[in-house]
Amino acid sequence: MLEQNIGDRANQNNSQEILEQQFEVEDEEELGEFDIPLKERKLVTHPYDFVIRTLKAQIDDNTLVLADKFQRRHVWDRTKSSRLIESLLLNVPIPVCYFAELNDGCYSVIDGQQRLTAIYRFLNNEFPLRALKVLPEINRKKFQDLDMGYQRLLLSRTIRCIVILKESHPDIKFDVFERLNSGFVPLNAQELRNSVFRGKLNDLILKLSEDEVFQKARRVSGIDKRMQDCEMILRFFAFFFDPIAYRGTLSRFLDSYLQSGINFDEETLEHHREVFRKTIDDVFYVFGDQAFRRYNPEVGWEKSINRAIYDVIMLTFASLESEAIRSKKEEIIEALKKVCIDPEFDEAITSSTKNKERIQTRINKWREALWQVGLEVPPLKIGK
Numbered sequence: 001m002l003e004q005n006i007g008d009r010a011n012q013n014n015s016q017e018i019l020e021q022q023f024e025v026e027d028e029e030e031l032g033e034f035d036i037p038l039k040e041r042k043l044v045t046h047p048y049d050f051v052i053r054t055l056k057a058q059i060d061d062n063t064l065v066l067a068d069k070f071q072r073r074h075v076w077d078r079t080k081s082s083r084l085i086e087s088l089l090l091n092v093p094i095p096v097c098y099f100a101e102l103n104d105g106c107y108s109v110i111d112g113q114q115r116l117t118a119i120y121r122f123l124n125n126e127f128p129l130r131a132l133k134v135l136p137e138i139n140r141k142k143f144q145d146l147d148m149g150y151q152r153l154l155l156s157r158t159i160r161c162i163v164i165l166k167e168s169h170p171d172i173k174f175d176v177f178e179r180l181n182s183g184f185v186p187l188n189a190q191e192l193r194n195s196v197f198r199g200k201l202n203d204l205i206l207k208l209s210e211d212e213v214f215q216k217a218r219r220v221s222g223i224d225k226r227m228q229d230c231e232m233i234l235r236f237f238a239f240f241f242d243p244i245a246y247r248g249t250l251s252r253f254l255d256s257y258l259q260s261g262i263n264f265d266e267e268t269l270e271h272h273r274e275v276f277r278k279t280i281d282d283v284f285y286v287f288g289d290q291a292f293r294r295y296n297p298e299v300g301w302e303k304s305i306n307r308a309i310y311d312v313i314m315l316t317f318a319s320l321e322s323e324a325i326r327s328k329k330e331e332i333i334e335a336l337k338k339v340c341i342d343p344e345f346d347e348a349i350t351s352s353t354k355n356k357e358r359i360q361t362r363i364n365k366w367r368e369a370l371w372q373v374g375l376e377v378p379p380l381k382i383g384k
Contacts, residue, residue, distance in 0.1 A: 044165040052088070053155040055116065056123050058107070064099070065108045065198065066117055081118035082129040088119070088157045089150065090134060097159055100196055101166040108195045110164070123155075189251055190231035193258050201261025204269050205233045208276055217284045217291040218305060232307070234258055236279075236314045237272055239382070246383045250354045279318040282325045286332050287313075294349065295340040308349035309336075311359065312366040316377045324375060331373035339369045356383045 058064035087094065097112030109116055121127060125142040132139050138146060194202060208214065209229040215221060223229060231254070238257035246253050283291050292310040293301045317325055325332070339345045348362035360382045367377045
């Protein structure tokens, strides 16, 4: 009877995406064709109608993995989350969720992360409902405060979920994830990697994103809700430890490196940690919160981070001793100011920045600038 009564009322929600305005906009990246034999281009899927009660139990026992179960990077606000709960009570159709089957048989959420997180948090009494227009009588109530009829109704609702099975080809599977990623707040590339390539390297990157010096260098006081900080760290690791593997498509290059790190041993992980910590400390010592910015003689240091400059500074500093870098602080700052007005370097950090030749050009130019101030940076080759 309760379901029939509230089923006569409806409400629509508007979504809003929260972004950290910190970076210059990078060029759009065109993905090349897959070099995969035809017989291996398979995608295996299975649909399920999961009851919400079951989904919660799976999250609790970690057989269904939310990207950030404890909400460090939760994007939805309480109003949006509340209206989702209202929609479920009203039996408004909810978009399909997509899961990836992991190697251990568990599922990772690819599309539907924010929806399932909002539901999970509400069932755990983490927030009261607010701003409901169709069911205003349950505003200010947590799950535990709802009448038993409402509680049973919510727990018995089903959500259609499609599982991409692990038998699918990894590259085809990830490409499909990107196509299917169309939720209220779609995952960006790094958020998608965080869901698909869970493992030891991903865990390390999440931890390093909390590094205080790294945050100070970027002029922020916390983690990036959309994980651009994590992508910066992954980008450094991939170019520093496996530059030859770069073929000109940055997203696949980063996917591949993070996937390779799923089962890194502790010695390898510790080496990654030490290199990053040493490098970011040296960068902040030299540049402070002007780090990774482009210099314009007319206006000074730009406000936004330039990822291309981030690449060259991190990669060269990682190859030098801290004492040598710190003894040349002023010379390095002047070298960057000077190289930023070099037409070739400027073009390499502002146009087609993911192009292999442009990456090599800016690395070579910056390496030459450091050599001129007495810092002998070893050569770095990008791609074959």
